[in-house]
Amino acid sequence: QFSAGGIVKLPKFEMVMSKSEANNKPVLAAADVHIVTVYGRIYCLQLDRVGMALNLYRFYRDAVVQQGTLPVYSSRIAVSAVDNIIMVHQIDAKVVILYDVFMDSYAPISAPLPLLVRGLASNSKQAAQPADQQSSAYGGTLYGEGWNFLIPDLICDAENGLLWKLHLDLEAIAASTSDAPSILEFLQRRKSDLSMVKTLSLAIVRTTILERRPITLVAKAMDIILDSYSRSMKTVGGAAGVRRTSEQNQQSSFQPVEDSRVVSQEPPGTMIGPVINTDSASGVESRQSQSNSGVEHGIANLAAHVDRSSLNTSSDSDGITNTSRAVSQATSSSQISDATGKRPQVVGEDSQPLASGTSMQHGTHVASVAISPIEMVQSVFVLVEDEMMGDPAYLIAVIMEFLRSLSKAGLKAPPDLYVMMTALLACSNRYAEIALFVSNKILEPSRELAMQLIELGRQHSLTRKLGVDMLRERCLHHDYVAALLQDGYYLEALRYARKYKVITVQPSLFLEEAVAKNSTPNLAAVLSFFAELTPSFKTTLDYSRYRHILLEMV
């Protein structure tokens, strides 16, 4: 019976549903089954009231496979999905547990978090009087009797006639766990609020370094970030630029709409988040977007707005902020009727499994979540460098792990990083290691690095030599000749200049060296060398000057 009802528009899943049904106990009530779509996969969550567990099934095209079991701490639960996160509302406890099932890990992302009603800021800003009153009145009734959990991330508050939307407050979530790698993993998979994700990720990496957490942990964090970057580079290719502009457009286009509409916002709170992107590939979504597109469009706009406002206030919330928002009453009611009307059978009382899909954001932003190595260097290493000067060894080890992650991901590090690393090594007097790293190419040769080595060579002549040799290997002929001259190897420099036709170095430099060495034959040789090499040399001032000097020396 159940299957027939639930899958009105999903004929493909009919079979599937019945199978999962077969697995279930006979006492299964419709209210105990929830369907969510995350990462383009469809999951069915079935509440086992006796065992106090939530069984997770994944629907494949032709099979249903049990994936895992989530614990339940409340007799009444509701399930929502926001931004590919499964949220299990423990209604009795009034908290939400978040799961990110991407990697088939069924551990919660963080400890159970409360919902927070958000929207005060926007209220005042918008000056929406009715909303104000409502919001203040609303405070105590989170998870009230009248809440209907709808579709992916909406809550219909029948008593107050409000519709809430769930948001993820990433910052709060990030603050609630100390497990940096897993939180980074989580953040990097989020598709909403990209700039936030990025800033947060960078901040997390920075703090891990500043707190001198164990290197292995930092290494894991780097792996995650670079992994996601290289993945996004592969999938996205060169389209990043286009995407970014489209994002901007979206935002700007939202602005006016929000302002006009947000009037009735309330601070209700359910969780989390912004709109979900789903792959259009799955039938569910396409259905969804068809059915709800109008509504969702509106919601998306609002969501974007609330998000912003929630950020402003989030600092004072300790747990998760749930921003939900009531859309203006007119809208909300229409939505509700829309939704409920569509599938009365399935809806049961509190849960409404729906796949989500906002077509408008589809596929965007993948690139911009990812943090490029250059960004890492600029916003992590450069920033922490000063503070870490007391303990360069740790920072060196961190950079080393970063390099390792880079090479694992097949990425190149910017030369600045090598320069920084060399400086760090030198200031802890680890010149031997510089030589080792240069020779096994951990420090990849570049002109910048060579110059840095030469600079450091003032304290340590072997290091200078490394730099000079690097110039030669990189075929930076001009710099190499100049460096040789600086060291007083003017004859060698001359030989080299002849061999590689380096004509950019001033003859006077060579001549000056020869004079400094007080060697008459050499000065004469250098003079005649240039006279032959460049016929016009004899007419220059240098020629006559050094000729004069030569004659005096003789």
Place this chain on the structure above:
Amino acid sequence: RSARRLFQSPRSATGADCPAGGSSVVSVKMGLSSAAEIDGAQLCIFDLRRGQQEGQELDKILFFHPADCPILLQLSVIGLCEGIITFTRIFSPEDDCEVIESDKHCHVFYQAEPDIWMVLVVQKIKDNESTLRFGALQGILKESHSLFAMFHGPIRTLLDRQPSAEFARGHLHTFVTDYLSDFSVGKKLQLPTYRDSLTERGTVQMLTVSREVALEVQSLTTVLGSCLRNVICQSIVLFEDLLVSTTLPLDDTLNLYTYAILRLTPSALSSNGNSWSYLRKGGYVNADTTLSSANGAAAAERYNSRSRDTSPGGQNQMHHNFRPLQREKLSKGKDGFVAADFATTEIRGAVPLNPILWFHQAEERMYLCVYQHKNLTILLVIPASSLINGEEGIAHVKRHLLENASQNIVTVEQKLSRGWGGENAYHVGGYRYILSDPNRKVSRASPPGKVITLSKDSLLALNRLRGEIDLEKSRAKRSDPTHDKDYEVCIRAKNNAWIIAKISRGKELYMAIEKGGETLLYASTAVEKFSNR
């Protein structure tokens, strides 16, 4: 006569050259009858600050090999050496006398520490004057001294602490005797000859690894370094007999590397005797952990001499029973540890690294902990000051190492073995070569198995060429110490082989090409190819 003799003679004839350039070689024609009576080589160490009064000359002698040499003879050898040293100082106060060549003997000098001299006396067999290269012989003196200083601290410090020199003599006796045992064939010392002209003592041989593997290794050293919570441990990683990575400064690396090659690497350990290999098998049997395949390395006992002045009780322990170079000791002493923990392998001993080189502190004692996994040998150096309760602290470090680093160790070992080209990895077809960088103390050479195939003529010529270059280098160094001079020499040996030496920007390349038909052009192209490495 040899070329060396040729350009020596004008100098010694006039004697005027010495003050100007400083004499590194003095040709002495007088008969050294005293030394002539002894077969084989002698090695003595003496202190010029001791025994200044007549009748107390014996006090100068800190070590003499062979030990059963008559005292009078010992005195006469040392007397001669002292005389030469004093004499040459008149002309060349800056540079030490380095070698005396007489008809039957060759005296090689090395001033290990101010006024502490080591002299190696080698007997010349007929017609072999060019088979010895004094640079190579001096290398032995240098090596033995720096190893000694690594384990026992400088000789001078030992003497200052105990003017009777009993401990210094005791240590020198056991240590240098153990060291020389590597060279002894029967009762005689078999010192390096022309056959070793493609080796260079006092350099480290590196394993070339790809960048990816190198980063992996670095990540391992990071883990190793964090074995102590508050202090960073230094470490050296070797694969087979090649250095993979180090966090120590050059000279400390060299000393530890040398020691590891002599006694610690799998190949060195396998020559340590039967008891050893038996124990190693035991390690394999106990195969229930990831580390089960780890070979045990030996354990040496703690060494307490440095704490002597603070804790008088330490005096007894330091006496003669710390012999890091004694092979049997290494394997035997390990028993205890292996019984306690089959998987690990370690040596414990406080290693006071050469204080001059040890930049942290003038005299820092370090514990050495050796761990081995298949062909990977890890030397972990732990500052003794950071371990309040020595033994326990080491046990803690070991546990930490096993817990945290074992995964990395296994990974690194696998990657290195996969990339390892075997013994002949650095063989270059057609050439026999040695490429060394004395500044960085690194060298790479043709594998010994390939060098053997060279004919005697080539090796002799090569040996002589190296001797010449050594002289040339030291001369250039005296005239301008900051400036590297470039040389290139190609010689056609008697057997038509090309013998080539090239020094360019401080890097030295010696090679032999036994292709008689080839032209000089061919030879120099071959050199070009090498110089790009």
